[in-house]
Amino acid sequence: MCPKIAEIETVSFTYPVDDAKRDPTAGKLVYSPGETYERTAHGVRITTDTGLRGEYIGATGVGLAQIDLCGEYLLGRDPLKREKHWDALRGILRKYDQMGLGPIDIALWDLAGKHYGAPVHELLGTYRERLPAYASTYFAERERGFDSPEAFADFAETCLDHGYPAFKTHTWTGEGRSDIREEVELIRAVGERVGDRMRLMHDPVCSYETFADAVTVGRACDEYDYFWYEDPLKDGGQSQHAHKRLGERIDTPLLQTELVRGLEPTVDFLDAGATDFARADPDWDGGITGAMKIARAAEGHGLDVEYHLAGPAQRHCMAATRNSNYYELGLVHPDSPLPHTESPVYQGGYTDRIDTIDSDGTVGVPDGPGLGVDYDWEYVRENQVGSRVYN
Incomplete structure (x- = not known):
């Protein structure tokens, strides 16, 4: 008999992020020595009538609010029919950005791996088990x-x-217009120091107020052969027309689509020639199912996909993707033992510590069933600030 979903639980908890604070003018975490930021993390547990459980920690508050709209749909259903549920939940969440789909889908993949006794990347089709990594800085x-x-x-x-x-x-945060001369100095300082020994990327996260500013910084990236230039314009990463025009004026490849949600808008960017790389995030883009659809769409266009930020789901996706270059280990700063995305809940050795890479600059992929990680639910309960159960 097929298992049936008997219960879904969502939980929110807090954990400290050392030497960081949240800049309220930009909504971003910045490197701030001596300060501690209490970050809220979220998790999902899906339990079947056989006792099998899929788990995921890493969801957003927005995602949990949307699970409240669609969670009851899953009760009594076969958890292994992920594609069917992915399609149905997209319909239920059609009026929203569908961020609630991601954590549900990832938990279902974890459950499936445990059901079959295989890691998620094996279910997807393993391409590699070592992932080249890049260090991705905090804001400043x-x-x-x-x-x-x-x-x-x-x-x-x-x-x-x-x-x-x-x-x-x-880049730097704060109110007012970005100092473009300083941005150019940043590009040049890093390029001069390590540009002949590392591949370099720059991501202002939609900070530049004018198209001209974005062109100026892009041309500085050209001088040092930057590998990509990401989300420069203050449009929230939305305008295909603007980014296509920007790409025509600089040589550095653009990486867009982190801030558009899901498969079809990403494909529209690719078709419009408005980005040179696709961006996919299992948490934000419809789970592992959605992220892999984006990866395959990029592959069909002859282009690469780069997965957003660090975590077990990202590692499994990249392990099953040929057309991806680097695992984003971030956000990190000189004093950070852990990236901001890593809450202290992993047991069994999993970590995205800045020093976790091997001498060849790669990280491994969990090889246990499902996501291959164990969570410290005692820590979660001790620091819990909210929960909801659907049964």
């Missing part, structure tokens, strides 16, 4: 931490010494 404030272009360059050299083959900068 000018008063301390990454307080200058040279501070970013110093950290790039530190990451090179760790063994990273690639390095990505995020």
